[in-house]
Amino acid sequence: MYRLIHCADLHLDSSLRGILPPREAAVRRQELTAAFLSLVDSAVSLEADAVLIAGDLFDTERVSAAAASAVSAALRDHPEILFFYLQGNHDQGSFTGSLEEIPDNLVLFDHSFRRFRLAPGLVLTGAELPPPPGREEAFWDSLVLDPSDYNIVALHGQLVKGRTASGPLHIPAGALSGRGIDYLALGHIHSHRAGRLDARGIWCYPGCLEARGFDETGRHGFVVLDIDPDLRKAERRFAESGGRRALEVSSDLTGLTDSASMERAIRESLDREGARPEDLVHVVLEGDLPYDCEMSPDLLRARLSSLYYLVRLTDRTRFAVDYSRSAGDPSLRGEFIRLVRADDSLTEEEKAAVIRCGILALEGEEV
Template sequence: MHFKFVHAADLHLDTPFRGVAAHGPLLTRFQESTFRALSRIIDLCLRERVAFLLLAGDLFEVKDRSVRARLVLRRELGRLHDAGIGSFIVHGNHDPLSGDTGTLGLPSSVKVFGPDWEEAEVRREGLRLCRVQGISYPDVEVRDDLSARFRRTSNDFSVGLLHANLGGAEGHANYAPCTPSGLDSRGLDYWALGHVHTRSEVVLPGGGLAVYPGNPQGRHVLETGERGCVLVEVEDGGMRRRFVPVDTVRWHRLEVPLTGVGTLDGLLALASEVVEAACARELEGHAVRLVLTGRGPLHRELSRPGALAQLEADLRARLAAVHPPVLLESLRDGSRPELDWEALQVEGGFARTLLEEARTLEADPVALARLWEEEALGSLGQRLKRLGVDVLEAPRKEWVTRASQLSVEALHEEEGA
């Protein structure tokens, strides 16, 4: 038996992008991006002639889904319906069943799983291809392990469609928590998961597979890089998977090294080069966070009040005018002052004394341990432990080096102010 399907999740249709510092056509590109990503998922299904589409929850951004978002979803799934391709949907914490007004129906080829476990058959030309099981969130918060309700019912290729937090993934609410061993015990071949926005796969001990495709459209600077869905091809019980990007606006975090850059013109040119190298031309837009790094002569000038904000405003205007347009999410200064450490040693003074003391401590484990056990540091460690913070039992000598360098840099900044 040979067939294909597409697995997507976390569409978050109609995300408003209120925090995006863009206006006019550029803002429109962001606001349309979640809809455009869905359209590209449907295009992929039609192009690959898949048997069905899986949508693993959080189709909408908010519980009270907009009329616009519901109309777009129906239109796009209608394209699959017209091509004889079915769709399977579960709802998650952003779009629980309790938020559905029931005033807008979906094509008959769309199966929306309810609040109880269900199984559906997928047939083609009278032959059963596989089975799809699923369950939706009745309301926003689901703390039970919903995967425990799934079960293998036959030898057919079996898919579990679920919005869940596998293995306590950080950065996401621990809704419908489950474990790899728990999923494995259910005996299914493929777990089509949603909720976690970072793409990942977990091979289960029994040979099954749990997959997060990630969200198809990044929505902020913590969701960088390609975003898309997974195309799965099943043949004789085996699986091949291919990630397919469908995002139209992409987020980036890029570093711009100040080392060797002596002028503002040079910095602007370098920043533009870094952005151009990272931003694919075939997309409709990009958003970047630029972080200045390294040591350079411009650090002191950019430390002046208002200087970084003025440079950010100029860069934002420049990047918005390129093609495709680039939104500068923010410009952040992670650079350090340019210091001649050898010259500081020759000049003497407090900076030299500080650096020499640090080197002495690094070379003397006993002295380093004694510093760690000083009353102030020791009592701080005890307070942190009481708060549940992990505290190292022994100091690291590189901390002394870093602390001495930061102190000398602070002195240098004050002298240059």
């Protein structure tokens, strides 16, 4: 049995500018490097034979000395594990160029297919995508595999239907089917996905190792592949990384009248989705609220921020007016509501917003 860990899109040293506030970005940057070191720890405890990094290990051309030396030290500390590193579209030359010496157990790829026999009956072949003019049929045809082997093929790009690539990072599935691939180890897509390539093989994106910001929701981690070359079979499982997760949770606040009950509803929604205190949570508030409810997104945001690492709140609630409640109200309030209701130049939503503002002002509340 040969055990291979397949990861991709770690994007170490990502600036995270525009993704997280500056302070959290600086922390998260270190956490991403730490996540790679944890992956190496996992490889050790799982007694993996090899780790395949299918592109975008680093995010930019400029790699920090701290991250580069942490990564290369982790590799050097484990000469018993082979690290196969295929560069993606973000990290061309950035990491390897920063190293004084390539660790002995770091295996690199280039623009033509390189082939490594990992064990009897088990072959890993991979290439970094050459620029589009060099990626015609001849490039794919240069991928020659022995169907009697268990064949892993590593590439970084977007798997697309058909036989030709129209985009610079496209990998045409049609050009790869029927070639004897058992496991197409991909990188580039940041969420974990897998599917069938042809009658024989499957393709798999492990997704990024951990979420960088709010957008990278879902489970993140790496793939563990246990290969039995004699039977030409493999077992695949997804190992979730232990770090922070990003969640987007919508919460329906319809009919609720005060912040306390809204907070309760939001926390129930978050609990249902398994949000943990260390997570990045994006809460989307939805539903129709009574126009005169006591609702403060800032208060809700402050409350949630004390419970979770980082909170983003999107308020999509709308105010609704139950006109029957004020039909016979002779007060200024009732008169105001009837006046706004009769204004044909306003939409129903605008009427509700105007009524809410007006009533809050009448009651001396901050608007």
